[in-house]
Amino acid sequence: GAGVSQSPSNKVTEKGKDVELRCDPISGHTALYWYRQRLGQGLEFLIYFQGNSAPDKSGLPSDRFSAERTGESVSTLTIQRTQQEDSAVYLCASSLALQTYEQYFGPGTRLTVT
Amino acid sequence: AQRVTQPEKLLSVFKGAPVELKCNYSYSGSPELFWYVQYSRQRLQLLLRHISRESIKGFTADLNKGETSFHLKKPFAQEEDSAMYYCALRSTGNQFYFGTGTSLTVIP
Numbered sequence: 148g149a150g151v152s153q154s155p156s157n158k159v160t161e162k163g164k165d166v167e168l169r170c171d172p173i174s175g176h177t178a179l180y181w182y183r184q185r186l187g188q189g190l191e192f193l194i195y196f197q198g199n200s201a202p203d204k205s206g207l208p209s210d211r212f213s214a215e216r217t218g219e220s221v222s223t224l225t226i227q228r229t230q231q232e233d234s235a236v237y238l239c240a241s242s243l244a245l246q247t248y249e250q251y252f253g254p255g256t257r258l259t260v261t
Numbered sequence: 262a263q264r265v266t267q268p269e270k271l272l273s274v275f276k277g278a279p280v281e282l283k284c285n286y287s288y289s290g291s292p293e294l295f296w297y298v299q300y301s302r303q304r305l306q307l308l309l310r311h312i313s314r315e316s317i318k319g320f321t322a323d324l325n326k327g328e329t330s331f332h333l334k335k336p337f338a339q340e341e342d343s344a345m346y347y348c349a350l351r352s353t354g355n356q357f358y359f360g361t362g363t364s365l366t367v368i369p
Contacts, residue, residue: 150304180357182357182359187361188361189265189267189347189359189360189361189362190305190347190349190357190359191359192356192357192358192359195355195356197355202355203354203355203356206356238305240305245355248293248295248307248310248312248351249307250307250357251304251306252304252305252306253304254304
């Protein structure tokens, strides 16, 4: 079937605006993860969902970041009042369950804050 | 604090030569470690995990708890191995920590 999809693929926004990034996981995958990758850096873990629940939100960089998941399917990562340091590629991944180790990654959303 | 270190940003080897991509970690508990790979214009994908002790595409990685290392090795590099490689650690809290990656180039 289809893999993990993310939209938009690219987003350019002005500093101070809000943005919403979307992730559609593989159907049936109960676990979903969000990462941020700044230029030249590794993946920074943001948050994971088990079903619709996010047990630990401590990885979110600031209170401007929030994420939700509905229907054990699509997830949205929202960044309010964007700052230039939010510029990065945001990656989403899903796995069949938390206990399964293989994460399937989406293509990412490249966010540029001007 | 949990941390994964990949000391080499870039690594070049000749085709047929052995290759080793280094990964060191710090973690207070019992770690679960992985190698992920990203080929050009493709998505990040799992290469192997230490629990399975498997060999994928000729690559192996052994967890050395004494040296807190999980180096990725292949005896004879191939051109198609050229890619970005990330070492990752999964915590007991289900958080994943990735290294900064090593870009491997296999020279024909």
